[in-house]
Amino acid sequence: MGFFSKIFKGITNLIGDVIGFLVGADFDDQSQAQGVLLNKSSNIANIPVIYGTRKVGGTRVFLSTGGNDNEFLYMALVLCEGEVSSIGDVYINDVLSTDSKYSGLVTIAKYVGTDTQTYSTLLAGSTDTWGSNHKLSGVAYLAIKLKYDQDAFGSIPDIQAIVNGRKVHDPRNSSAADAFSTNPALCLRDYLTNSRYGKGLASSQINDTAISAAANVCDSTVTEYDGASGTVKLLECNAVIDTKKQLFDNVKILLQGMRGLMPFQDGTYSLLIDAAAPAGTPFRLDSSNITSAITVTASGKNKKYNRVRAKFVNPEANWQEDSVDWPPNDSTYATFKAEDNGEELLRNVTLNTITSYYSARDLARIICRASREHQLTIQVTATSEALELAVGDVVELEHDSLGWTGGSIKDCRVLNMQLQEDGEVKLTLQEYTNIYTYAAGPEESDSPASTIPNPFDVRAPTGLSLTQGVNVAADGSAIPYLDIAFTTSRDVFVVEYIINITPQGFDPFEVRLSTAQMTAAQLAGSSPAAYLVSPALVTTYTVLVSAVNDAGVRSASISGTVAITGDTTAPSAITLNTPVGGVKSIGLSWTNPSATDFAYARIQRRVLNTGNYVSIKDVFGKPSATSLFADAGLADNVTYQYRAYAYDWSNNQSSLSNVVQAATNAAPISTSSLQPRTVHGYVYYQTAQTAQPSTPSASDYDYEAAAGANPFTGLTSNWGINPPAPSTNSATTGNPFWVARFYVTESQYNGTVTVQFSSAFQSTVFDGLVTFKNLNTELADSASSLVTTIDGGLIKTGVVDLANQSGMAVRQAKTSFSSTTSGFFLGNDSGTAKFNIGSSTKNLKWDGTNLTTTGLEVKDSDNTTILDSGGLRSSEGNNSLYNGSFVEGANGWSTGGSVFFNTTLGRAYTDSSEYIQSQIKIPLSLNEPLYVYADVYGANAYCTILFVKADGTFTSSTVLTTGWSPSAASSQQFRVAKVDYPSYSGNPYLYALARFGTSSGGATTTWHQVGVSKAPPVIDPAYASTYIRDLSVDTLQIANQAVTVPLTIQYGAMSSYTTNGVETVISTSALAAGFGTNAPDKVICLALADLQSSAFGSDFAAAVLRLRYNTSNSTTISGSASVDGVQLNARKGGPPSLNLSKTINGWTGTRYFFLTLEVSAESGSATGWWRASDANISLLGARR
Structure with a gap:
């Protein structure tokens, strides 16, 4: 029985059986069309078989760049x-590959899958090997080359093609060559006889007479x-056969699409088309x-339908x-449903070989009627006369008891025949009516037009407007700008806009605007979207705007051009300072022009009095700031001339500077002090060959040859310093590369050079992954005596994965984390990842917990030092301003006018x-909160905060009027205010300037101290004046005498004194304290002294520390304070410390007084000597 033997195993004396369209029908609702339009990547996926014409995707078996x-x-x-x-039209992302969208971007070669087809030369241009062995014999495929274009291809595209499928044999014309056909009978015959993807039956097992008759029915x-x-043909096959499905299932699919019955009788397979x-x-x-009783079986309700829905590829x-x-x-449906008691009995069937609406409708009709009219299956045994029948024949069945007589004789189709031992024939029959004549029916109604958005077709924005102008900044500078406006795309899937901005003569840049940041009016197109370029360069701008959807696909661009004129006032000329020559370099310095819109200085150079000047560098800087430029890479002992022009943001050029x-x-x-040099390496024979080349030679070697240049003189022909490209050594030739090692020495520095070469030896040029056996094991073993050497220059690799073991490191010169040698260490130190880079005096270290610097400076993009060995320089305490106390003069400040700094007084x-x-x-x-304050003397003092937006442009300044109090004063005042932010609809501010x-x-204003902080300021007594009139600061509350401010601190050391008696007073010199006009009414005096005594052991020793003060340098004591009865129990050499404090009242009008520190031995102390040292007196005062 061929491939049905497993199904009918155990049935003996079988005359014939059938598989067919309605025989035991179990219409599979799983569409074999699922996934046929998709692209996937695989080297093991099943390859489908196509009969007729279908649009299909494919499997990517090769992908390279x-x-x-x-x-x-x-x-x-x-x-x-x-x-x-043949292979017809090709679609890329549902757009024809020949569309103008892909002009110049797509090249396709089509291969129909002959067994003799050659390899694709189109794919040979990839970086991965595609050679003459990659023919894909017997497989239909596309060779595709795509040129990258971000607008055409957002990612790897989906590609489909229209394929006119297999060429098949037609037994009706056996001498003709195989040809394309949609005849279902011929397609089934091809599938049954093909040995690669089908059953591989011999032609003798196929009843070609029946195949031909069935083919004629299909072609009617x-x-x-x-x-x-x-007219059209009755039945056609346009199928994609999934070769991973069971053979039996695919045969059923082919039979289903042609109403076919495939009887197996007399050892051959036949084919009948279910027809009248x-x-x-x-x-x-x-x-x-x-000769037997009749057995009748009904199919049941689950096999009866009153509507059939046929699915097909359209x-x-x-x-x-x-x-x-x-x-x-x-009315037919209403009748059927009424017969079924009003219940809908819907059956979904999938017709995988049908691509015609009308063929699918007619098959649905036959399936529905057969389910209602062919419900009975009958078994009966007949005499040997029944041997005249064949499986598939229609017979008449007459039986009185069943009422099948006269005009009611039952028509049945023979499904199965079995020969019994007594010569009789057992028959299986199925009820039959003539339902197979094609019913034309009405024309298909037009479906309402629907449009599915194409993710690769993005509507472009419109209405591009480019407006140029000039803004006047708060400081009076003219800042040119470019306002870019456009109407947003009407595509609802757009998520951002890309603006490409190209100023002529300068590098282009790109800006992305997200729709999430746009207003509803901008998104609706009633208000333009906009982007501001400020400051803009004075040149011609070309602007392109495109939309991008959420799939990453760009629209076409709209473009425009505008010339920025800006202001026309040039900055003043630069005066270059005397340059300083160095090793292969010259240092330049100058002061930038004071024009507030100054942008950069253009430096020009030439050899002394030789040729034209050449522009070498544009040095950007701040107005009035000092700029530096080091011109490096110059020739030795050569005189160069320099000149410069200044440019503002409007690109106005100043007059020429002086020439230096x-x-x-x-x-x-x-x-003579330099050591002779040595070098070694390899030279490479440039041709791969079997024979060993002769040993190379060279007459000289240049130690200072430029990188990549040949340093040898007279190197033997066909030898070079670079290895040949791996692609020149064909894998099919088996020829090796040859390498020789060289050794170069000199008798002394720049002395006679000796060049030696080894004999040539074979070498392998790796171009890919190279695995060294046991390399990881040895590298991970810090105690290993084995060494793996990679001898070469630059090594390019991916991840270098060090073992988690102490000592594993990448290093240069430094042998450990704690090493002070100049170099670097990055690795594992005692189980912790650490690094150390630099020298013993200048280094950066990470010890696993802390990052520390020694001797380093951290600078911002303006070359301003913000961190040095003394710590942060960008602020003083809570003050965000550097040098807010002016003790470093103009450092940290730019000026307008002739501002005078007094570094001695800090003014x-x-x-x-x-x-x-x-x-x-x-x-x-x-x-965020921002406060500004100043200790200032002057009635006309003001403060302005300049806010800078995220795009680098200034806003209008905020002038501190409210809260900046007092508004006028003729004496020194402490002023403070909280800053109000100006309104701005764009991005948040980046930073501020004060x-x-x-x-x-x-009149002249004296600034004692200024500051900006993000918290309410705390008055610093080191800088604030002694008088605070109106403390109207937000959170600062100063109660009566609640702030203690140091007035004067004086230190002194007492001389050494010795006493052998009791109550003998040891006194230092008097320390004088003075005050200005605002003398406090109270002061606090503190004293401290370190004492030593000759007493030791159990000897009792005690001392008294007294602080005496008087209003003149005399012995008059106005008061005293002391610490008495302190038992020291001190041994020799172990000094204790005593301290005391005293509040002194009643100092009204007194500006000067004197303090005296005294120490005496306590009564009862052992006889011996006392010594007081390191004494000091501190004085604090309280005032309102």
Whole structure:
């Protein structure tokens, strides 16, 4: 029985059986079309078989890149088994590959899958090997080369192709070559006989007469629908056969699409198309030849339907799955449903070989009617006359007891025949009615037009507007700007916009605007989206704007061009200072022009009085700031001339600077102290060959040759310093590469050179992953005596994974984390990851917990030091300003006007319209608290805060009027205010700058201390004056005498004194304390002294510390305070400390007084000597 033997195992004397369209029908609802349009990557996936015409995706079996910067993507996409008739249109992301969208980006070669097809030369351009052995014989595939374009391809694209499938044999014309056909009978024959993907039956096992008859039925023509012009073939096959399914299941799928029955009889497979019974008198079974009782079985309710929904692949719907119902909502359906007691009995069937709406509808009709009219299965035994029958024949069955007589004789189809031992034949029959004549029916109604968004078709923005102008900053500078506005895309899937901005003569840059940051009016298109470029360069700008959807696909760009004119006032000329020559370098310095819109200085250079000047560097800086530039990489002992131009943000050029010149240092002449040099390495024979080449030679070697240049003189021909490319050694030739090692020495530094070469030996050039056996084991064993050496220059690799063991490290010069040698260490130290880079005096260390620096400076992008060996320099305490006390003069400040700094007193003085402005940037978060304060003398003092936006442009400044109190004063005052932020609809502010100055026409202002803080300021007695009139600070409350401020602190050391008696007083010199006009009414005096005594052991020793004070340098004692009766029990050499404090009242009007510190031995102390040292007196005062 061939491949049905497992199904009918155990049945003996079988004459014939059948598998067919309605025989035991179990219509599988699993669409074999699922996934056929998808792309996947695999080297083991099943390859489908295509009969007829279908649109399919494929399996990526090769994917690689190539070209400059990997701009090309190479792909081999397998479609199906070959040989197919042809491959038609190719679609990329549902767009024809020939569409103008892909012009110049797509190259495709089509291979129909012959067994003799050659390899694709198109794929040979990839970085991965695709050679003559990669033919993909017998497989239909596409060779594809895609050029990267971010607008055309957001990722690896999905690709489908229209395939006209297998060429099949037609037994009706046995001499003709195999050809493309949609005839279902011929497709089934091909599947049964093909040994690669089908059953592989011999032609002798196929009843070609029956196949031919069935093929003729399939090719018969019908009118497709009522009123149609022309005819179509009755049955066609357009199928994608999944070769991973069971063979039996695929045969059922092919039979289903042609209403086929495949009887197996007399050792061959036949084919019948379920159709009306042939004309003539059929064989009749009646009482004359029936020898047994009749067994009748009904199929049951689950096999009866009143509506069938047929699913099929519809080319008119872009080859997606479609469906059709029979009967529709008409009288037939109403009748059927009424017969079934009003219950809908719906059956879904999938027709995997049908791509016609009308064929699918007719098959649904036949399935529905057969379920209602072919419900009975009958078994009966007949005489040997029944041997005339064949499986699939239609017979008449007459039986009185069942009422099948006269006009009610039952028509049945023979499904199974078994020969009994007595020569009789046991038959299995199925009820039969003639339901197979094609029913045209009405034309398919037009489906309402629907549009599914194409994720690869993004609508572009519109209405690009470019506006240029000039903004006047608070400091009076003119800042050009470019306002970019456009109307957003009407595509609802757009998530951002990309703005490409190219200023002519400068590098382009890109800005991304998220739709999440846009207003509803901007998204609706009623208000333009905008982006501001400020400051803008004075040049021509080209702007492109495109939309990007949530799949990452860009729209086409809209573009525009605008010239920025800006202001036309150039900054003043630069005066270059005398340059300083060095080793192969020259250092330049100058002061930038004071113009507030100054941008950069352009430095030009030439050799002394030789040729034209050449621009070498644009040095950006701040107005009035000192700028430095080191011109390096110069020739030795050469004089160069320099000049410069200044440019502002409007690109206005100043007049030419002065010309300065300097010479680089001469090259070292004496080399007697230098050691001779040695070097070794390899040279490479440039041709792969079997024979060993001769030993190379060279006459000289240049130790100072440029990197990558050949240092040898007279190197033997065909030898070079670089290995040949791996691709030049064909894997098929078996020729090795050859290498020779060289050794170069010199008799003395720059002396006679000796070059030696080894004999040539074979070498392997690796281009990929190289695994060294046991290398990881040895590297992980710090105690191992084995050494693995990779002898070469630059090693490029991925991850270097060190073992988690102490001592495992990447290092240079330093042998451990604690090493003070110059170099670096990065590795495991006692189980902790650490690093140490630098020298003993300048280094950066991480010990696993803390990061420490020694002798280093950390600078910002403006070259301002913010951290040095003394700590943070960007602020003083809670003050965000550097040098807020002016003790370092102008350091940290830029000025407007001739501001005078007194570093001795820590003062800054501004006259009318003059100001100081912080160079340190105060970082901000939007609307976080910010306070400004000043200790200032002057009635016309003001403070301004300049806020800088995230795009680097200034806002209008915030002038502190409210809260900046007192508003006017003729004496020194402490002023404080909380800063209000200006309104701004864009991004949060990046940082702020503080400006302090004197209003126009005002008298000189004296600035004692200024500051900016993010918390309410605490008055620092080291800087604040002695008078605070109005403490209107937000959170500062000063109660009566609740703030103690140090007035004067004096230190002194007592001389050594000795006493052998009791109550003998030891006194230091008097320490004088003085006050200004604001003398306090109370002071607190503190004293401290270290004591030593000759007493030891159990000897009693005690001392008294007294503080005496008087209003003149005399012996008059105004009061005293002491610490008495302190038992020291001190041994020799172990000094204890005594201290005391005293509040002194009643100092009204007194400006000067004197303090005296006294020490005496306590009564009862042992006789001996006392010594007092390291004594000091501290004085504090309280005042309102």
